[in-house]
Amino acid sequence: MxxxxxxxxxxxxxxxxxxxxTLSNGTRTDPAVVQSxxxxxxxxxxxxxxxxxxxxxxxxxxFKTPEVARRPPKEKNTSAQDPVGG
Amino acid sequence: MRRLVGTLAVxxxxxxxxxxxxxxxxxxxxxxxxxxxxxxxxxxxxxxxKASPGPLPEAVAxxxxxxxxxxxxxxxxxxxxxxxxxxxxxxxxxPTPPLSWAKFQRLLxxxxxxxxGRPTPGLEQLLFYGRQSLVYLRRVAPxxxxxxxxxxxxxQLQRTxxxxxxxxxxxxxxxxxxxxxxxxxxxxxxxxxxxxxDLQPVVTSGTIKRVGLYHLWQRI
Numbered sequence: 120m121x122x123x124x125x126x127x128x129x130x131x132x133x134x135x136x137x138x139x140x141t142l143s144n145g146t147r148t149d150p151a152v153v154q155s156x157x158x159x160x161x162x163x164x165x166x167x168x169x170x171x172x173x174x175x176x177x178x179x180x181x182f183k184t185p186e187v188a189r190r191p192p193k194e195k196n197t198s199a200q201d202p203v204g205g
Numbered sequence: 206m207r208r209l210v211g212t213l214a215v216x217x218x219x220x221x222x223x224x225x226x227x228x229x230x231x232x233x234x235x236x237x238x239x240x241x242x243x244x245x246x247x248x249x250x251x252x253x254x255k256a257s258p259g260p261l262p263e264a265v266a267x268x269x270x271x272x273x274x275x276x277x278x279x280x281x282x283x284x285x286x287x288x289x290x291x292x293x294x295x296x297x298x299x300p301t302p303p304l305s306w307a308k309f310q311r312l313l314x315x316x317x318x319x320x321x322g323r324p325t326p327g328l329e330q331l332l333f334y335g336r337q338s339l340v341y342l343r344r345v346a347p348x349x350x351x352x353x354x355x356x357x358x359x360x361q362l363q364r365t366x367x368x369x370x371x372x373x374x375x376x377x378x379x380x381x382x383x384x385x386x387x388x389x390x391x392x393x394x395x396x397x398x399x400x401x402x403d404l405q406p407v408v409t410s411g412t413i414k415r416v417g418l419y420h421l422w423q424r425i
Contacts, residue, residue, distance in 0.1 A: 122409075122425055123411075123424055123425060124423075124424070124425045125422070125423070125424050126422075126423050127416060127420050127421070127422050127423075128420065128421055128423055129419050129420055129421075130367070130419055130420070130421060134372070137425070140373070142373065142375060142381055142404060144403055144404050144405060145405075147403070149375040149376055149377070149381075150375065150376050151373050151374060151375040151376070151381060152373070152374055153371070153372075153373050153425075154371070154372050154373070154374065155369070155370070155371050155372075155423060155425065156369070156370045156386075157367055157368070157369045157370075157413065157421050157423060158367060158368045158369075158386075159364045159366075159367055159368075159421075160364070160366040160367055160368055160388055161364060163368035163386060163388075166386075168370070168383075168385035168386055169372070169380055169383060169385070170380070170383065170400065171380050171381065171382065171383040171399075171400035171401055171402040172379065172380065172402035172403070173379075173380050174377070174378045174379055174380070175372075175374055175378050175380060176378060177374065177376065177377070177378040181374075182376055
């Protein structure tokens with residue numbers, strides 16, 4: 120796990136993805152998303168909670184790297200005289 | 206003679222210890238319980254909440270509910286900052302600054318010029334100060350604020366608790382870490398006991414603050 124995560128959430132909104140992380144239990148490593156929901160107490164639904172281990176529908180966008188986070192590919196530096204690249 | 210008495214006394218004490226060890230070994234040796242061989246149950250590894258921190262402004266403290274500074278269920282109150290939180294949380298890494306009467310009056314005048322029931326800057330600043338604004342609102346003279354406006358603000362400021370839920374979902378859609386919807390007070394840092402699946406135990410902590418008519422700021 121990682122963090123801390125800071126977020127502004129609207130009360131009652133659906134799950135918001137805060138981050139993409141990598142989970143490892145020592146034998147298996149999986150990409151995962153950290154999600155949160157929040158309600159004002161007087162607006163909270165009386166729904167049955169999930170349980171750890173249950174499956175939920177995955178939105179492929181959760182695991183897609185945001186465009187802004189992508190770095191442009193580095194140009195290969197072939198100059199022997201200037202290894203730092205200027 | 207004195208040496209003989211001393212030697213006899215040492216022998217007597219030694220003989221007593223041997224006798225106790227022989228007939229009552231449990232008095233000397235701690236029995237190894239099965240609990241020490243197996244992992245402790247979840248209940249016993251819960252973090253111990255710290256003692257109630259220093260004095261709070263009486264009026265603000267009176268707005269706290271029983272359990273707000275202790276925590277209930279899966280959420281354990283654990284304020285541990287150095288700054289005093291004027292919003293009733295005693296100590297927090299994200300304290301709400303103190304609200305003066307003068308500033309409250311300025312914000313109230315600002316809000317009185319804004320449309321009622323909308324997320325306007327004046328209203329949202331009053332809501333940010335939460336319990337402090339509520340204490341001051343009770344001191345506002347009846348003729349100084351329209352009744353409809355007063356009721357609206359009071360109703361909003363009385364929303365001092367939220368329900369929060371977290372989860373970590375892997376690419377296969379399996380919920381690997383989960384906090385079921387859990388009720389916590391605003392502004393007070395809590396530690397959360399999370400359920401895990403196929404993963405080592407996870408404890409998280411965080412604070413939730415109100416930053417608008419509809420919005421909440423969260424730190425996990």
